[in-house]
Amino acid sequence: MAASQSFEVTIVGGGLGGLCAALSLRRRGLRVTVVEAAAELGEIGAGIQTAPNASRILVGLGLRPELEAIRTQPEDQVRRRWADGGIIAQLPLGQRVIDTYGAPYWHYHRADLHRVLLDACLDADGPGPVVRVATGATVVDLDRSDPLRPAAITADGRRFAGDVLVGADGIRSAVRDLAGFDDTLVFSGEMAYRALIPGETIAADPATRFLLDRYHSTIWYGPDKHLVHYVIRGGQYLNVVAIVPCTETIARDWSGPASAEDLAAEYADWDDRVPAMLAKAKDDVSVWAMYRRRRDPVWVDGRVALLGDACHAMLPYQAQGASQSMEDAAVLAEELGRVTRSGVDDALVRYVDRRAKHAGMVQDASLQNMDFYHLPDGPEQRARDEKLRRFDGESDLSYDWLWSGSPLTDPDTESIHYQFAR
Numbered sequence: 001m002a003a004s005q006s007f008e009v010t011i012v013g014g015g016l017g018g019l020c021a022a023l024s025l026r027r028r029g030l031r032v033t034v035v036e037a038a039a040e041l042g043e044i045g046a047g048i049q050t051a052p053n054a055s056r057i058l059v060g061l062g063l064r065p066e067l068e069a070i071r072t073q074p075e076d077q078v079r080r081r082w083a084d085g086g087i088i089a090q091l092p093l094g095q096r097v098i099d100t101y102g103a104p105y106w107h108y109h110r111a112d113l114h115r116v117l118l119d120a121c122l123d124a125d126g127p128g129p130v131v132r133v134a135t136g137a138t139v140v141d142l143d144r145s146d147p148l149r150p151a152a153i154t155a156d157g158r159r160f161a162g163d164v165l166v167g168a169d170g171i172r173s174a175v176r177d178l179a180g181f182d183d184t185l186v187f188s189g190e191m192a193y194r195a196l197i198p199g200e201t202i203a204a205d206p207a208t209r210f211l212l213d214r215y216h217s218t219i220w221y222g223p224d225k226h227l228v229h230y231v232i233r234g235g236q237y238l239n240v241v242a243i244v245p246c247t248e249t250i251a252r253d254w255s256g257p258a259s260a261e262d263l264a265a266e267y268a269d270w271d272d273r274v275p276a277m278l279a280k281a282k283d284d285v286s287v288w289a290m291y292r293r294r295r296d297p298v299w300v301d302g303r304v305a306l307l308g309d310a311c312h313a314m315l316p317y318q319a320q321g322a323s324q325s326m327e328d329a330a331v332l333a334e335e336l337g338r339v340t341r342s343g344v345d346d347a348l349v350r351y352v353d354r355r356a357k358h359a360g361m362v363q364d365a366s367l368q369n370m371d372f373y374h375l376p377d378g379p380e381q382r383a384r385d386e387k388l389r390r391f392d393g394e395s396d397l398s399y400d401w402l403w404s405g406s407p408l409t410d411p412d413t414e415s416i417h418y419q420f421a422r
């Protein structure tokens, strides 16, 4: 770790990307302030997966015990056909992934993962300066009158200046717009239902009990739709993400409430077990329009840098959006952590060099999956299924490439492999 890191970083946005960046920078001795619009930091009630490229970073931050207390480990990835549930392909995860990539494939409740990161940022006894967190602080302006000390200005008039300002404020990033980056937002025409189905109701039905017998990360493929589900909190919930064509209302409003009936009805003509499973959702079903950002390698303007969905929001069809933001965080911290104030500009250039192409490839691969997942039955679908049987990945990116992650130079991160040795 570099010696004299007295400069300050302001991070706008306390989501998974912003907090992972805050903790990574803290670990390298930088003083960090997170400026978050919400009155209370948190995450939505939904699941999230981290493949080894992201788990490696989280474990490298010293969080292994905390993560092991909240994670659920899937044993396989299973791909099924919509009409009869027939298994197209099955890939072992579990220990095989750890042996191959040196880090696990894990599932969590988002709120649990967010809490682990936040606690570590605020832990008075942890290494590095405690992260300052300002809540109820919606950034509405930037003051760049001193280009070396950009400041975020909040709606209630607070001013947060630092040597670097990081926009980690999500897909509709205000920092991005205020700093004058290109408008890269694109609507996909699809929407995602999200639901947490109580594990006990899944267990009580013989038609769905198989979902708890062995933990899987499951993807069902069908015409114009797909469905992803996995267990979190050791069986407390089955997390469901169901992608279907978007309605006009949701395209306009971005998100809205929905019911288990709506959700099950979308899959009424699928294998009986699908509507049986979806109908068990309770009141917390929601639906979200699927927007993404077009690939764009411009992530830095002077001392303002973007991170996470603010620069590379992608469709969730590789389950990699937050994971890529964690890679951003690790690389940004490596680069800023090894320079003094005079080296900040070059460090930011290296951050983008190391990350933008990589994340852009994942954005493109996620987009490719939109068509790949949703083929109608026929020759193209059969060719896809054949590819899935043979190919260790979904798009032109192999899991080997994706799960190895952006190369990191930190010896602590490299040693994680040994932490997981049997």
Ligand SMILES: Cc1cc2nc3c(=O)[nH]c(=O)nc-3n(C[C@H](O)[C@H](O)[C@H](O)COP(=O)(O)OP(=O)(O)OC[C@H]3O[C@@H](n4cnc5c(N)ncnc54)[C@H](O)[C@@H]3O)c2cc1C
Pocket (backbone or CB within 6 Å): 012, 013, 014, 015, 016, 017, 018, 035, 036, 037, 038, 047, 048, 049, 050, 137, 138, 139, 140, 168, 169, 170, 171, 172, 173, 174, 175, 192, 194, 241, 288, 307, 308, 309, 310, 313, 314, 316, 319, 320, 321, 322, 323, 324, 325
């Ligand atoms: C259905 C679905 C499933 C997904 N599954 C996965 C998965 O399994 N694995 C994975 O890696 N990724 C997944 N993703 C992607 C992942 O959710 C996102 O990429 C990730 O949450 C982005 O994190 P972020 O910190 O960049 O942005 P966000 O999580 O959006 O956080 C931005 C933060 O900034 C705050 N903010 C916004 N505007 C302002 C402002 N003006 N001032 C101050 N604060 C502000 C917000 O309140 C928020 O807290 C999925 C996405 C979807 C839609």
